[in-house]
Amino acid sequence: MDNNLAVVINGELTLQYDRAKPLPGKQRAYLDLMDERMDRGFELNDKRIDAPDIAQRAQLVTLHLIDALDKNEDSQISAMCAWLALRLPELQQVKVAGDGAEVTIDLVFDKPYIKPVKPIPIKFMPPASKKKH
Secondary structure: OOOEEEEEEOOEEEEEEEOOOOOOHHHHHHHHHHHHHHHOOEEEOOEEEOOOOHHHHHHHHHHHHHHHHHHOOHHHHHHHHHHHHHHOOOOOEEEEEEOOOOEEEEEEOOOOOOOOOOOOOOOOOOOOOOOOO
8 A cells, every 4th residue: 555645636746745754743742633623523514513523524624735735834734634644544645626616625545646647649650652663
């Protein structure tokens, strides 16, 4: 299994989080604090969630990740990726598609990110005609 979590936005690999890198204690404590805050419930899609399950938590964290990416907030990007990677160890990709007004999030557990191969154009030349001498 690939040890990376890939974040793919509109078909482009935006970042990869390496689960093999150890997370410092201060950052682990921040993830625990995130969990404690989510334990109290939150608003998601204009609905109050009092006892969020892991899928709802992942959706909220992914929305925060998208926002942090838009604002170039490196510490928040790192925290959101760490939460997703460590709380969902089977998660391979976070796929986001949309234009900002409407966003679709797909959490992919069964397929690691594979960099698309760029096609190489090949020009075929018609065979040279045989001339009779």
